[in-house]
Amino acid sequence: MYWTSNIYELFKPILIIQNNMNMEEKLNTINRFILFSGILIALLFNNTKIVAFIIILLLLSIIVYNYYIKNKDNKESFLNTNNLDIINNKLCIAPTKNNPLMNRNVLDNNCKNDIETCTISNKKVKNKIDKILNHSLSNDTYNIYGKNNLFHILYNVPNNNNPNNRDLFMKWLYRDPESCKEEGGIACYNNLHNDLRDNL
Known part of the structure; x- marks a missing residue:
């Protein structure tokens, strides 16, 4: 809570x-420090x-806080409208009701072309997928192992990357392999002479 x-x-x-x-807590701490040190200096120097000056600094901190809140709301609204999420400090496509396993779709927005899907091995993503898939199903008393039919019907496609990754395709198609003069390392090691008699 801000001050x-x-x-x-x-x-x-x-x-x-x-x-x-x-x-908010960091800004409150900065404002406390400014307020206490300013009052102490004002009492010592009787000025x-x-x-x-303290009041101006406090007003500037209010402007900084309002700017932070505005940007935070814009960022959250962008993530929500485009079904994006930040997991492990990485922007990724989150599971939705219409696409619980985050498969690529022909109707995806252009903004999603450069963004990869979230990894299913992440616990947060896995719980979200389970919640979406279990939403419309009633629990069966004979289902003791927690399996349901939707997990067998829906599946995650093997290649879920951007299908139009032009740069990667061009590098694969036209780029020459590394030579010893360019990169060194493994390419130079492969050029070394090996005496076949040593392998006997």
Whole structure:
């Protein structure tokens, strides 16, 4: 909660930013430090101009906070409208009700062409897929192993990458293999003479 919503956030005795704080807590900590150090300096030097400087800094922090909230909302709305998600700090296509296993579709947006699908081995993605597939099914008392028919009907296609990956295709088609002069390493090692008599 930012200090404009609750003024008592400025009176907490935390003046050092820590790694586990979110953006609001970090801004509150910076504002507390500015406020306490500014009041202390104003009392020591008996100067009222410092109080005006403190107020200007607090107003700037409010502007920074509003900018952060606006960008955060824009980012979340973009991810939600395009069925995207951030998993392991990587942007990927999330499972949806119409496409629970995130297979490529002819009707996909152009923005999804460069983005890969989320890995099914991730626990968060797997739980989301299970929730979507189990939504419309009633539980069977004889189903003791937790298997249902939709897992057998729906499947994830083997190649779920961008089908029009032109650059990768061009590199495969036209690029010469690495030579010893260019890269060295394995190409140079393959050029070394091996005496066949040593293998006997």
